[in-house]
Amino acid sequence: MRLKRFWVPLIFLLGMYFDAIFFARVNFYGIHPDVLIAAMVSYGVLMGGLPASILGCLLGLYMDVMFGKVIGLTAISYMTAGYAGGLFFQKFYADNTVIPAVTAASGQFLQEHIMAAAMALRGGSFPYLLTLTTHILPCALATGLLCIPLHLLMRYALEQQTRLRGSETHHG
Amino acid sequence: MKNLFRNKPLLILLVAIILLIALALATSGSRTVSAAESAIGAVIGPVQGFAARASDAIISFFQRVFSTTDADKENEQLRAYIAQLEEAQSGVKEMEQENARLKQLLDYVQEDENNAYITARVIAKNQSVWFDVFTINAGRNQGIREDMPVLCADGLVGRVTDVAATYSKVTSVIDTTSNISVMVQRTRDNAMARGVFNTTKDDMLELYYLPEGGDLVPGDVIVTNGLGGVFPKGVTVGTVTEVSRATEEVNVRNATILPAVDFRHLEEVLVMVQTEAEE
Numbered sequence: 001m002r003l004k005r006f007w008v009p010l011i012f013l014l015g016m017y018f019d020a021i022f023f024a025r026v027n028f029y030g031i032h033p034d035v036l037i038a039a040m041v042s043y044g045v046l047m048g049g050l051p052a053s054i055l056g057c058l059l060g061l062y063m064d065v066m067f068g069k070v071i072g073l074t075a076i077s078y079m080t081a082g083y084a085g086g087l088f089f090q091k092f093y094a095d096n097t098v099i100p101a102v103t104a105a106s107g108q109f110l111q112e113h114i115m116a117a118a119m120a121l122r123g124g125s126f127p128y129l130l131t132l133t134t135h136i137l138p139c140a141l142a143t144g145l146l147c148i149p150l151h152l153l154m155r156y157a158l159e160q161q162t163r164l165r166g167s168e169t170h171h172g
Numbered sequence: 173m174k175n176l177f178r179n180k181p182l183l184i185l186l187v188a189i190i191l192l193i194a195l196a197l198a199t200s201g202s203r204t205v206s207a208a209e210s211a212i213g214a215v216i217g218p219v220q221g222f223a224a225r226a227s228d229a230i231i232s233f234f235q236r237v238f239s240t241t242d243a244d245k246e247n248e249q250l251r252a253y254i255a256q257l258e259e260a261q262s263g264v265k266e267m268e269q270e271n272a273r274l275k276q277l278l279d280y281v282q283e284d285e286n287n288a289y290i291t292a293r294v295i296a297k298n299q300s301v302w303f304d305v306f307t308i309n310a311g312r313n314q315g316i317r318e319d320m321p322v323l324c325a326d327g328l329v330g331r332v333t334d335v336a337a338t339y340s341k342v343t344s345v346i347d348t349t350s351n352i353s354v355m356v357q358r359t360r361d362n363a364m365a366r367g368v369f370n371t372t373k374d375d376m377l378e379l380y381y382l383p384e385g386g387d388l389v390p391g392d393v394i395v396t397n398g399l400g401g402v403f404p405k406g407v408t409v410g411t412v413t414e415v416s417r418a419t420e421e422v423n424v425r426n427a428t429i430l431p432a433v434d435f436r437h438l439e440e441v442l443v444m445v446q447t448e449a450e451e
Contacts, residue, residue, distance in 0.1 A: 024297035025436075049181055057188060065209045067296050069303035069333075069343070072196035076189050083185050115302035119369070122200065124302075124348030126369035135301060 007157035008043070011150070012059065015039045020067045030135060033142035034108050035150070036063070040078050041085035041104040042151040046158045049086020056082035073114050081107035100151040105144030112136040210311070210337040273440055276325035280442065287404065288446035289323075290314055294438055295339070304330075304347035304367060304375075308441060311338045319402050321444045327408035327432030328352070328396060329441050342441070345409065346375045346431055354379070354409050355397035361386040362397050365409060365429060375435050377410055379427040386426075388415050394429050404444065408432045 015035035023032040036059060044052030060075030068074055084103050092099055112135070116126065155162070277291055292308035310316050312335050322329040322342045330344035343350055346367040354365045363382040370376055382388060392412040398405030410429040 020296050030301035053181075053185060053188075057192075062212065065212060067298050067305075067307060069200075069298060069305045069341070069347075070196045071199040072192035072194075076192045076196075079185065079188060079192075083181070086181075112300075112302075115300050118196065118200075119302045119348060122349045124367075124369055126348070131369070 004157055004160070008154070011039055011154060011157065012036070012055075016059070016063065020063065031138045031142060033139070033146040034111065035146065036060075036078060037081045037107045037111060038100075038104040038143050038147035038150045039154065040081040041107055042100050042147060042154040043158075044082040044085020045088050045092075045100050045103070045151070046155060046162050047086075048089045049083045052082030052086050053079045054082075056080075070118055073118055074111070077107065077111035077114055080110060095155075097148045097151050101144040101147045104147035105140040108140040108143035109136060112139060214336075214338045270439075273325075277440060277442055280323070280325045287444050289442040290316065290445050291440060292316075292340075292443055293440055302369075303349075304344040304435070305333070305341055306344065306438070308340050308342055308443070309338070310443060311336045311340050313337050315445050316340045316443055317445075321403045321407070323407060323442045323444060324433055324438065324440070326434070327410065328403060329433055329435075329438065331402055332443065340443075344435055345433075346377060346435055352403060352409065353397050353399040354394050356382075356386070356388060356412075357393040357395045359387050359392075361388070362399070363394075363426065365394065368428075375431055377429040377431055379412070379429055382426040388412060388427055390415060 015038075018035045023035075026032075040052055040056045040059070043055065056078035057075050060078035061071065063074045063078075064071040081104070084107060085100065088099050088103070116128075116131070116136075119126070274291070290310055292310035292314075294306050295309045296307040298305040308322075316332055316335055318332055318335055320332045322331060328345055330342045330347070330350065332340050333343045334341040344367070345352055345365070348367045348369045351364055351366045353362065355362045361383055363379050363386075365377045365379050368376045368378050379388075379394065390412050394409045394412065396403040396405055396407045396409060410431040412427045413430045414428040415426065416428075
């Protein structure tokens with residue numbers, strides 16, 4: 001039971017490993033899910049927007065510093081994803097996996113557009129419609145699908161905290 | 173609008189986004205990494221290096237396993253046994269492959285006695301397809317500076333854009349924001365090459381600003397011409413695969429180049445720390 005407290009940091013650490021190292025090497029023509037966006041949304045849905053946004057901002061900044069070309073872009077996406085997840089905090093049953101999945105897919109959609117805008121501002125060009133259909137939407141779909149099992153795992157890991165938060169809200 | 177100001181979390185989020193955009197604008201060019209970033213990198217770098225090596229080992233193991241799955245049913249057991257043997261030898265093979273790659277780099281360095289190089293390992297890559305940037309495990313402490321050219325035995329890889337104490341970030345030549353001055357090896361015609369954003373095909377570069385009437389055919393080798401002061405002259409960039417001319421436009425696309433370097437399987441690189449001109 002005590003080991004459960006390590007699950008959430010482990011999920012985020014694994015997310016960092018998958019996003020920065022594993023999926024950079026193993027992907028299908030650049031299409032891969034973003035584990036951290038899915039994790040951030042799930043964390044926001046279960047724990048609220050504020051902690052998820054702060055965590056998203058810090059993790060995003062770390063990812064930008066270590067792997068990114070421009071610092072701040074990933075932080076914006078993760079922070080927004082956490083905030084968006086928090087919009088559904090205690091408004092739906094924690095069992096609901098559709099809402100986190102759709103929010104995570106939207107978060108990925110936003111992140112890809114932020115990156116695309118940054119690239120365009122730096123002078124790069126790309127065919128928007130082709131990129132939308134062959135890269136952005138498949139990535140968003142992959143992130144949404146990944147969010148379903150990840151949310152179930154996160155819910156299990158945060159079972160105690162969510163119960164505490166729920167009782168705090170009811171008593172408050 | 174009043175509701176927006178009442179919604180404090182949203183307001184904080186918007187302010188944070190504005191600050192992060194300002195940070196992004198401030199850090200978008202080449203720069204020396206701050207002490208705080210360097211410190212984080214120094215702590216995390218070795219872990220990353222280990223994780224990257226572990227990933228390579230896992231990937232090569234699965235590649236070997238999958239390469240044996242199309243066996244006949246009769247030979248299935250035998251092939252499974254071979255796969256097991258291969259798995260047992262995977263550590264040795266991994267080292268052999270690494271030795272072969274490093275030997276290739278060493279041969280390249282020995283051939284080029286006029287320049288000094290530092291060998292570095294690729295420890296991470298940018299997770300998005302929008303920028304082609306990767307991190308290497310050598311930084312300011314090893315003598316790396318901004319704008320140093322990065323090569324491998326096959327040809328030009330890119331240039332160092334961000335330098336921290338123990339790691340650096342390299343923007344590869346296939347990045348869409350990368351422009352390099354090149355020439356056709358056969359005709360000595362000068363041109364420019366830049367990365368092409370591509371999610372569906374292999375990595376590519378496009379050749380432009382080739383002089384009118386220039387002779388260019390598929391198969392021509394493109395090398396750096398040494399202009400611009402960043403890349404040394406004569407380093408292979410790639411091979412022309414397709415020539416298309418439309419001379420009426422100003423910014424015409426002259427040709428498509430297949431890079432000489434396999435960016436998807438890049439594991440070690442050479443950073444040219446001293447060029448002939450600096451000696």
